[in-house]
Amino acid sequence: MQDITRRGFVGLALSSAALTVGALAGCTPSTSQAGSAGSATSATAVASTDTLRVGVRGDVVGFGYLNERTGKYYGLEVDIAEELAKRLGYRDVAYTTVLPENRKELLLEGKIDALVACYSIADTRRENFDFSPAYYDDAVIAVVQNSSQITTIDDLKGATFGTMGGANAAPLLSIKLYEIGFSNGESVETNEDNSNALFDTWRLIQYPSYQELSDALEIGEVDAMVLDGAIAKTYMNDERSVLDGFTVDEVSYGVATQKGSALSPRVAETIQGMLDDGTIDALIDKWD
Known part of the structure; x- marks a missing residue:
């Protein structure tokens, strides 16, 4: 089985997406407020000037993971958000769990101030948001069950x-x-919603959660699951492998803020400072 590290994957870079595939309906976000992690609070509450409202993942081990029992968030991106807020002069951080289908709207509607949520920098996303310098490089990969005997993309x-x-x-x-x-x-x-599409030589099925996607691979509903390497790490086991010789695209994660906001240049400058002084490298090593 090909080993996955949290420092990402190297592959061929592709042009911006030209084919749009619709998303499935999402789930309602939950929110927590924390120092290093914290207790639940309202997702729609208006944050004070002392609180930075950050959207993070709650289901990606090592990046943003919510312990349902304690209500605490853990991971690289949680630590980055904490350090970012500290350097910007905020006293606290209020976390909101986000998913791919709702994170854009939460930031556009001002329900959060920033996204630190495995959110890849892309030209199409720059139309709506500002991005900090990249803090993590990754790649979109394909994962298969070993029992399938699939070893190349041609299979x-x-x-x-x-x-x-x-x-x-x-x-x-x-x-x-x-x-x-x-x-x-x-x-x-x-x-109707493009979540199930048949192409000439393949079929695409989209799922409302990564757990359901992983389950679909396990039961053979799909032959390969395609996702960021950082996220794939959560769902790997001894019965699965990364498809060798096939990288969908390289991606880089950045902190997203509302386009043209006063916060954007401050976030960009602070993240750059964390890159320059080795803070982000140290945090990556911590969670690798």
Whole structure:
């Protein structure tokens, strides 16, 4: 089994997504307020000037993980958010659990001040948000069950790929398969919300959660799940492998803020400072 490290993967860079694949309906976010981690509070509460409201993942071990029993968040991105808030002069951080299908709206609507949530920097996203310098480099990969005996991308002709609804994986996968001559890139049939789409040589199914995506791979509903390497780490086991020789795209995570906001340049400068002084490298080493 190919080993996954939290320092990311190296692969071929692709152009911006040109094929849009619809997302599935999402879940209601939960919120916690913390020092290093914290207790639950209202997602719609208006934060004081002493509190930085940050959207983080709650389901990605090592990046943003919510312990349901204690109500505490842990991970690299939680630590980055804590240090960011401290350097910006905030006394506290209020965390909101976000998912791919709701994070954009939460930031656009001002319910959070920043996203530190495995959110990859992309030109299409720059239309709505400002981004800090990248704090983590990763790649979108494919994971298969060892029992499937799938060892190359060519083994997946006629197969079903699974992704998380609302993430960039689906459009990036469509482009990649077209660019390598695997597919002509045209959908043959889709359902109403595009969560189930048939292409000439493959099928795409999108799921409302990474756990459901992982379960679908386990039971054979999909032949490969496509997702960020950082997120895949949570769902790897001895019965799964990263598909060798196939990288969908390189991605880099940055802190997203509202476009043109007064907070944006301060966040960018602070993250750059954390990169320059080795703080982020130290945090990556801590969670690697």
